[in-house]
Amino acid sequence: MCLAVPSKIIEINDTVARVDVDGVIRETCIMLIDDVKIGDYVIVHAGFAINKVDEEAALKTLEDMRSILAMEDRKADGLSGHP
């Protein structure tokens, strides 16, 4: 079972970090990732952080999707020539 909710690093003690998921605090092992710091969001699987969430990519995916869908809507409405 994969937990899709990113966890926020709030404390680091060697290879173990404390993470916050919407107020629930857990310990997670950070030996599988590099360069983690307090405030980073990580994906946790079975007690281990397996990656940091790329915030820029997260926002860009949404923006790209919105602009493509909006363009399609304009095309459908016959307004594609009016940016």
Add this chain to the structure above:
Amino acid sequence: MSLKYIDEYRDAGLARQLVKKIQAVSKKKLRLMEVCGTHTMSIFRHGIRSVLPGGITLLSGPGCPVCVTAQKDIDAFVELTKIKDVIVTTFGDLIKVPGSGSSLANEKASGADVRIVYSLFDAVNLARKNKDKEIVFCGVGFETTIPTIAAGILIAAGDKIDNFSVYTSNKLTPPALAALMETPDIEIDGFILPGHVSVITGTNAYRDTFEKYDMPSVITGFEPIDILKAILILIQQNEEGKPALENAYPRAVSDQGNVKAKEIMNRVFEVCDAPWRGLGEIPFSGMKLKKEFQGFDAALKFDVNVPDMPEPKGCACGQILMGLKTPKECALYKKRCTPMNPVGPCMVSTEGSCAAFYRYN
């Protein structure tokens, strides 16, 4: 505080737009397969099937680690519970899976020491605190879990904890996809590739399989927007006749994956052939302990000999995992096989397609 990137990727307005677009571009009848138990659950939980055009069928492939575990391995886990001074540790969803004679849950009810752990860390700590016992972890998992098992073994090795071992039944995703493509009568028009397996493997791990079979393939996350986006891309690729390998989950998945996790995994494990329920023996689809870590191999440490037993009569888990049957087409579904009294693993794990069908239909 809001949950990071949860609200945004559950945005109802965006979901409606995606569904509208899917409805507009979908012409052909298509069968799309997800290969991740968490995708299975998410598709049901968010009612995604109900908003798709009638021609789009979603199938659940070999993506639930418990479901693809060979019966012989389940029997071996059960046998381990019978050895004196052994504490068997496992993730929760494996405990109820019936082997040919019993399950870990049955053995626990009869007095065996079987414990559910949240992580390998917990299993290693149990060994640290119980020096007079042997702690065995049932190693069932894909690329997401294997590095955590490797990390647990490295911790145990570093701290000289010699009463800890793992019975490995690890599985690798790309070889299973290739094996699936070679299966006669298979009808798949696109793969929704797993999110967190791909966090570790990276997009590049699927490139060989993709290039060989030209199968539309999209990696995605677990929120409804992620899944709808992947479905839209797969439909577009099919309609345009332009198969591609795409990453729709770039906030977590890169081309090369988690290099450090792979390095740790490959330090401890090496690729081997592995038996899969339904798919049979698949070359290079498993990971066994390397020679220098064999002291942590429960299969060598304990004398566990289990015979090959046939899978339960009438159980269609194997065909369901390959997309050849849906749960409703299994003669046992909702009759002899229910979540309370499961016959096959797909009804046991909450991520199994039969359990999900049962719960949400």
